[in-house]
Amino acid sequence: MCPGLIQVENMIDYKKYITIEAGKRSGKPCVRGLRITVYDILNMLADGMSEKEIMEDFPKITHEDILACLAFAAQRDKITTRLSA
Numbered sequence: 001m002c003p004g005l006i007q008v009e010n011m012i013d014y015k016k017y018i019t020i021e022a023g024k025r026s027g028k029p030c031v032r033g034l035r036i037t038v039y040d041i042l043n044m045l046a047d048g049m050s051e052k053e054i055m056e057d058f059p060k061i062t063h064e065d066i067l068a069c070l071a072f073a074a075q076r077d078k079i080t081t082r083l084s085a
Contacts, residue, residue: 014075017068029072031065041069 019033029038036058044054045066055061 011071012067014068014071018072038069038072
């Protein structure tokens with residue numbers, strides 16, 4: 001393993017932070033039942049927003065919420081990679 005990489009087992013348990021509700025944001029994964037999706041957070045990070053900027057713009061979002069979004073995306077990628085192999 002490369003130095004600095006985190007094992008999936010050591011990541012935050014995203015299931016405590018990410019919710020999926022049929023009637024909210026068309027069933028997309030959201031942060032703690034809020035109307036902010038995992039995609040929204042990932043898109044803001046990809047656009048260059050810092051964690052601090054996201055939390056300032058969305059005061060209900062926490063550091064743990066952002067880590068949970070990253071962990072959710074990592075786990076989803078891992079599952080997709082396994083299925084396509």
